[in-house]
Amino acid sequence: MLDTPKANRLHIAIFGRRNAGKSSLINALTGQDAALVSPMPGTTTDPVFKAMELLPIGPVVFIDTAGIDDQGELGELRVERTLRVMDRTDLALLVVSPPAGDLSMEREWLEGLKGRGIPVVGVCNKVDVGGMDLGGLEGELGIRFVPVSARTGEGIEFLKEAIQEAVPEGWERDTIVGDLLSPGQVVLLVAPQDIQAPKGRLILPQVQVMRDLLDHRCVGVMATAGELGVSLEFFRRGGGYPDLVITDSQVFHIVKEKLPPEVPLTSFSILMARYKGDLKTLVDGARAVMSLKDGDRVLIAEACTHHPLKGDIGREKLPQVIREMSGAELGFDVVAGNDFPRELRGYSLVVHCGGCMLNRKHMMSRIMRARSHGVPMTNYGVLLALRSGILDRAVGMLLPSG
Ligand SMILES: Nc1nc2c(ncn2[C@@H]2O[C@H](COP(=O)(O)OP(=O)(O)O)[C@@H](O)[C@H]2O)c(=O)[nH]1
Ligand code: SF4
Ligand SMILES: [Mg+2]
Known part of the structure; x- marks a missing residue:
């Protein structure tokens, strides 16, 4: 992800008066100490663009608007600079800290941002020192x-949740796997031996992965598990192995047996979990199943409303799997459609469906809510990968180790 070109990163501008805590906020959000010491008086006060990882939201550019609140003879220059920043802003943080005093500058920024349709998240910083009337501030602005x-x-996790919710549509991660590969690399896709429904077509994740490979000028070769031997023989004649193998989870074990451990191997469902959500949160969430205790409650959430079928995965199969994995007596709630609860704190785990009908923004909002409530969250695919013992290998190349 560090290779994401600057232009493809969400640009988050931070507006606030000098000492409101803009630089400190960048550090707190990214967990890095990379932000900028306040500029010395007299040096340039041009906004600083910093490409960073805002976990788990993704690659962003923070625009630190240091000096943009300068008054006086710099007035015209300030307006000019502000406009230049706003032209490049996808999302703005407006930081106020005590004592709030006169809010004319904040009002001016807010008007400019709203006029451009830029979403604004208000941040009331320095709550540790107190002395801020939050309701009054919200009323005023x-x-x-x-x-x-x-x-x-x-409050930093809550702020991340608010940022995620404010991310404009269209800022979805737009690659499934292409960001991990270079043009010309060759990927082997493996389907189960007896391809099931729908007849005459491939399923959506297979189609999406293939399209993504083509978009990134990679080569996709596809076979069923039955033809795995032949396919690998084909690669061997060229002197090697595929650069990556992506398999259906059902046949992961067969594929794993035939591939040397150094060949990167993952599954469609793990790639889709990464594409739709935050893989690290979902992997940690799956592992949290092992620490469930008697009496804990688990929320199972499906994005679609459909009639529960017998043996339905969400209502029967999954609770059974989770009971087996944890060895605990658990309570389950199942929600569907838009009923994802606002309050998650009564739960010890959230298990979501793959979310194929949700866009990334929507899925990420749910993940961020679980994170800010301190509740582990995973999804069906990742949990089943853990249970079948394939998780470590399948996420190996996708997550930084540790
Ligand atoms: N008590 C307290 N001080 C803070 C907080 N955030 C920033 N500060 C302090 O406020 C001052 C200005 O912070 P800075 O990030 O440089 O503000 P900037 O000018 O908006 O970039 C520094 O002395 C920080 O240590 C906070 O949450 N609580
Ligand atoms: S996995 Fe897809 S089809 Fe199934 S409930 Fe979730 S969004 Fe709907
Ligand atoms: Mg600063």
Whole structure:
């Protein structure tokens, strides 16, 4: 992801007066100490663009608008600079910290941002020192403010959730696997031996992966598990192995047996979990199943409303799997469609469906809500990968180790 070109990163501009805590906030959000010491008086006060990873949202560029609140003879220059920043902003944070005092500058920024249709997340910083009337602030400026402390980290997960919810449509991760490959690399896709429904077609993840490979000028070769030997023989004649193998989870074990451990191997469902959500959160969530205790409640969430079928995965199969894996007596709630609860804190785990009908933004909002409530979250595919013992290998090349 570090290779994401700057232009493809979400640009988050941070507006706030000097000392509101803009630089500290960048550090708190990214967990890095990379932000910028306040500029010395007299040096340039041009906005600083910093490409960073905002986990788990993804690659972003923070625009630190240091010095943009300068008054006086710099007035005209300030307006000019502000406009230049706003032209490049996808999402804005408006930071206020005590004592709030006169809010004319904040109002001016807010008007400019709203006029451009840029979503704004209000941040009330330095809650550790107190002295801020949050309701009054929200009333004055007409937007919601998330109370945080960049110093102690309080509220930072809630702020990430608010940022994720404000991310404009269209800012979805737009690659499934192509970002891991270079043009010209060859990928072997493996389907189960007896390809099931739908007749005469491939299923959506297979089609999407193939399209993504082509978009990234990679070569996709596809076979069923039955023809795996022949396919690998084909590669061997060329002197090697595929650069990556992506298999259906059902035949993961067969594929794994035939591939040397150094050949990268993953599954369609793991790639889709990464594409739709945050793979690390989902993998950690799956592992949290092992620490469930008697009496814990688990939320199972499906994005579609359909009649529960007998043996339905969400209502019967999955609770059984989770009971077996954890060895605990658990309570289950199942929700479907838009009924994903606002409050998740009563749960010890959330298991979501693959979310093929949700866009990434929607799925990420749900993941961020679970994170800010401190509740582990996983999905069916990742959980089943853990149970069948394929998770470690399947996520090996997709997650930084550790
Ligand atoms: N108590 C407290 N101090 C903070 C907090 N955030 C920033 N500060 C302090 O406020 C001052 C200005 O912070 P800085 O990030 O440089 O503000 P900027 O000018 O908006 O970039 C520094 O002394 C920070 O240590 C916070 O959450 N709580
Ligand atoms: S996995 Fe897809 S089809 Fe199934 S409930 Fe979730 S969104 Fe709907
Ligand atoms: Mg600063």
